[in-house]
Amino acid sequence: MSKLIFEKGVKGSNSFRLPSAGLPQPDINHTLPPIFLRHKDTDLPQLSEVEAVRHFTELSKLAYGVDNGFYPLGSCTMKYSPKINEWAARLPGLAALHPYQVPETIQGALQIYYEMQEFLAEITGMDGFTLQPAAGAHGEMVGVMIIKAYHLYQGDRERTKMMVPDSAHGTNPATANMIGFDVIEVKSNQRGLVDLDDLKSKMNKEVAGLMLTNPNTLGLFEEEIQDIAAVVHEAGGLLYYDGANLNGVIGVARPGDMGFDVIHVNLHKTFSTPHGGGGPGAGPVGVKEHLLPFLPKPLVVKEGELYNFDYDRPLSIGKARNFYGNFGVILKAYAYIKALGGEGLKDACQNAVLNANYMRHQLRDDYNIPLDRLCKHEFIINSKKQADPHGISTMDIAKRLIDYGYHPPTVYFPLIISEAMMIEPTETESKERLDDFIAAMKIIAKEAKEAPELLLDAPHNAVIRRVDEVKAARKPVVKWEAP
């Protein structure tokens, strides 16, 4: 394993210097009262530039991104991130803008904001968008705040509950709780879709809304979505769209037309912005007309030929973060939409769905597919066929995939399918690439029967073997300490 950066370098090897200020050097002990001053050294790394560069280069070699290979991580839409967008985000005229510059000095940037609000509204069938949220879960939070603010404005104080399906992302119930709602779980039926009868029986005047992902987390389109919307709306609730899976319908159908009132989209999934090893993402939130007044402030508006910020929004939920949004992410998604156009987005969706169904078809002889029918952009298999007699789990299959050079799919989610492995190929993978992966999966299925230790002990070719997660959690070591 790589040495930690704190274990490298010697005092005085760092060469960073500022130019002369042409002013006498102040003595901080005289310019500020001692109560404000630090006593303990920061003890930060002391490396030469070349050694620091090598350190981070070495770390990069121990990481795996979409550019390294196939990354079928279900629900994360790990599509290729076009390089031109990285170039654009680094243009000084976009990267070196201070958020408090006066609008007349940032007209180009505001145009991106304004047009992006419009593009997303058109793509999703909503009436207005905020680009403020920094991630999907943050978007959910803003969306649920809007739902709460709307009901409170209506004088409806009884709506204290939020419904989520049992197949939902963990962020849905966690978000509802953060905004002070009690969570009611709606069951899925045998077909993996929202059980309409269960929904009806639980819907009442205390329910603020239903948070739904469509296609859902099983990769299936909620065919009864209009009926679901009717049940929720008739009882006075609002319908929330978790846009994590938008890639499965983009350009083909719109959440706004399905009856959703509030939606977030993940620019780092559907709109190709890279995920940065955990972030930054961006989670713009769109609403229908009746919810426009509650959007966070400011929105970007066009007044004549000039773009400006609109802070005059008395019913707004306020702000969910500083400034306006993850601009550096938003502009990459903007460039992506510009590159593809409407037809290109539809192509992307169709090919994502094609790739998923093709893989499902090719894997069904070797793996159990709990809901083996037309899926959208992703599907679920599990290790049922591999379990006996050697006790192979989904985790073993995932770890063995690492030996074959792949990033494993999402495992153990959604919770309603035991031993789930969720595969999302995305549209940016070629048939050739998919066939290679399918071949690897077939070999692994064979190994599971004939040489189970290859799976049970996997990975064999990675820089480390499986880690002791119990030790990490029982006696947490979460920072380096000098020996």
Added chain:
Amino acid sequence: MNIPKKLLYTKEHEWIKVNGDKGHVGITDYAQHHLGDIVFVELPELDEEVAAGESMGVVESVKAVATLFSPVSGQVMEVNEELEEAPELLNEDPYGNWIAIIELSDQGDLEGLMSADEYKSYCETLE
């Protein structure tokens, strides 16, 4: 699965061993097995008044978390601080390692709990 005869059980998989107005409370073998390697126990607060069925602590494994519900109403008299350093004791011997001792305020609460046989049948319905 080990279900000692002399204890009483809850549907949330806690056990209680009553001795007069004192009850030792812990989690069952079934609970520890399903949680997997336990990594952390958030103990109840000393002297706290708890109601039957109310949450008073948390048991965490790497991939799961379970709320610890009090089987009875009463006051927390003692907590097993040993678990803070060695949560794995709950895996190793779930009935030998109690989590809290509660002073019962109402013996009537015990009537709502399951006997060993009842709990065994209950667990079988969950499989």
Added chain:
Amino acid sequence: MKYIPNPPWVAKDMLKTMGLNSLDDLFSDIKDDLKIKEGLTLPPAMGEMELRSCMKDLALRNISTEDYPCFLGAGAYDRYIPAAVDQLLLRSEFYTAYTPYQPEISQGILQSIFEYQTMICKLTGMDVSNASMYDGGSALAEACNLACNSGKERRKIIISDTVHPEYLEILKAYSLSGRMEVVLVPGREGAADIDAMVAEIDNQTAAAIIQQPNFFGVLENGEKLEQAVHAHKGMFIMAVEPVSLALLKSPGEWGADIAVGEGQPLGCSLSLGGPYLGFFAARRDLMRKIPGRIVGQTTDLDGKRSYVLTLQAREQHIRREKAGSNICSNEALCALAASMYLAFVGEEGLKEIALRSHQLALYAGKQVEEAGLELKYQQPYFMEFAVKVSDPAAANQKLLANGIIGGYQLEDALLLAFTEKRSRAEIDHLAAVLGGKMDE
């Protein structure tokens, strides 16, 4: 442009393998009345060359801090980023990775986060740090959320209005949860009114909060507040600026329970306000309650040192509606930028940068006073101060006309920030324009 590798004939083959005829067959589960009929109304698709000029044109319609010297601060700072930082951030093994769920294939990302957590602890003087949050404001709101969740019946958040006004607005939005009651205490002479804050503290108090330096650049003395809130078993939370911590007393030294802040000055470009970096650090006993990802050190089966996402039982994917926070994606790449920045400037470099900022601010204070202007507050400041002007918008216009990006507009003043990127000559120019010695 299209980023789809399969040509149509390959797609056809794939359909045939499945016994399907057309791509439309893949959408038979969506009712026809839900399908888009006429196509989306979006601008026509562009090739890469067109897109390049389009983005360049948009960039040219802005005035950037590369064009004009920038004296804006107010929570985002125009600092120098060593060239090596951006070069290394372009390593796509980093930026095209997802959250490191599979440790065996993600040791590089995991180790970088572990190093980031360590550096944040060193800077703030706290025991534990998470892997990052969205930004300074939302990190503060999450800290308040934690404070309100952890103590029974504690819901009062006492905060000075000398904290960044946007942080206060974020706190208000988060308080829609109904779990926190925000008590805003007006400051005095640009500093927190500590006595008034102390007077608000009671046994329902979850936390008391100050920002250091505060929104107006003024240094706050948190000593009495820390003692008072701890005497009532509430938490002391500080929002801090990371570069200044090279010289200023750390939250750990002040006795804070939680330290949060905006990490943008550590190697993140201004980028019109995002993506930035919320850092979040706390006392050790809060470790199992803090929000977000945490990386821990462990060993693999062979006993080799390795890193893994840990304490996950806190998080939304396991705890669901019982989780303390819903955060999932964070700002990992910005955190990586921060560790790189701190590695390249190093301990001495960060001190030098902080001291230069302070030096230039002191010099500017003297220069604007000599130009006939008056500082709004007579308080100790570090790298930012408010200078009185009768019409801040007009003053900013005048500065802009003279090739200067001016300050943050307060009611009767401009808030000006000084980083190591500013020079003596730029400050002389600023003072001359503000003092009316330059023509429009």
